[in-house]
Amino acid sequence: MSELRFTEDHEWLRAEADGSVTVGITAFAQNALGDVVFVQLPELQAYDKGAEVATVESVKAASGVYMPLDGEVLESNVKLEDSPEQVNEDPLGEGWFFRFKPADPEALGKLLTQDAYDRLIKAQDDN
Template sequence: MSELRFTEDHEWLRTEADGSVTVGITAFAKNALGDVVYVQLPELQSYAKGDEASTVESVKAASGVYMPLDGEVLEVNPALESNPELVNEDPLGAGWFFRFKPADTTQVDQLLNQDAYDRLIKANAEA
């Protein structure tokens, strides 16, 4: 398993052995949303960086999940359709949203590492 990377929008990314990238929302995002009750998964198509690829709804609010890089969605997590609670139980594991093939794999390494993401969360908490 490779090192997780993060976006400022609180998505996590993990590069898989086949070069695809798995995406989900962080525990911080899940905690901010409250209990997740519905996930709209993306279509299997190409998206540009910043496009809203998915939507997550909780008891508190609905929020977009944004495409972290240009790429093509290859697979979605079918378990979330019948069991969106997986995001609550295991946001960094079984609660993943989709896998995509990035247009440029080197861009993954330019995203936030764990230390940088932790600093972002701390700065948000202090603001």
């Protein structure tokens, strides 16, 4: 498995061997949400970076999932429609949301590393 990258919106990204990128929400995000009860997945189409492409609803709140880079969504994790709890049980594995083809594959390397994301979380916890 390749190195994960992260966004400030608490999404993780993993580059796949075929050039696609898998996206999910981090353990920090799913812990903050609480028990996930519903997931609305993105349409298979192109999106601009920052566009809200999915929604996660929990017993506490609803939250958006944003397109981390410009690109085209190739696949959504339809298993989440019947088993949204997978987001809580395995956020970095079976709880992934979608895969997309980035318009600029090099842009992935500009996102947060694990260390940078850990510092972001620590800073948020300190506030």
